[in-house]
Amino acid sequence: MIDLSIAIVAYNDEKDVRNAVCSIVGHTAAIISKKIYIIDNSDKENRLPELAQEYPEVEYRSPGKNLGFGKGHNYVLDQLESRYHAVVNPDILLTEDSFPVLMDFLEQTGAGMAVPRILDGEGRLSAVYRRELTVADMGIRMFLPSHFKKRQAYHTMQDMDYGKPFQVPFAQGSFLVVQTGLFQQIGGFDERYFMYMEDADLCRRVNMASSLLYCPDTEVIHKWERGSHKDKKLRRMHVESMIRYFSKWGWKLW
Secondary structure (H helix, E strand, O other): OEEEEEEEEEOOOHHHHHHHHHHHHHHOOOOOOEEEEEEEOOOOOOOOHHHHHHOOOEEEEOOOOOOOHHHHHHOOHHHOOEEEEEEEOOOEEEOOOHHHHHHHHHHHHOOOEEEEEEEOOOOOEOOOEEOOOOHHHHHHHHHOOOOOHHHHHHHOOOOOOOOOOEEOOEEOOOEEEEEHHHHHHOOOOOOOOOOOOHHHHHHHHHHHHOOEEEEEEEEEEEOOOOHHHOOHHHHHHHHHHHHHHHHHHOOOOO
């Protein structure tokens, strides 16, 4: 059994994936045994298979079609033979040796899953830590982002002390480290979500079975573009996933 498995689901973002892999390999101590899975949902030709030739820890997988985010990550779920597993977005960059810190954090706290400090490209803490989702909070976020600032600050947990660990109801799924056994036990991501809200669903199930904790001891960079706020097709998909989420977990309005 290896120490760590890492999954990156690619979709026409070869440059980002390559940068993410290079940052992982370059900043993770060699003493950590690891395997990096690239699940390629792309519909364009690319050179991602070459990463498996350049880096012995990389394994390339091509489903032959776009499975979506959650199902893409689940594509290797049954193959994982690791103590810990990381869900990593292509637009993540490591700037330090974060994985051993997060693995030790999980070991010491007994938590099922951990999320580090996630910074944007300007070095600011990203608002990716959220309280339990409500219809109102999602509606404000999607359609009224310039209003209800106090409510948005509460929802994104801006009142918390980010110098200390705390439990997170929902951490945006750009960078999560989970106990592999737990991830497999709960069945990975719910594949009924093609894209969006599958991370909220996963965090909820992790917190039901164990706990998701914020770890203040290490940080990563996420070049977050929030595509659904710019593209009408993606926004519609986001709304559809919201409906699926609340239909599953209950329509908590506020």
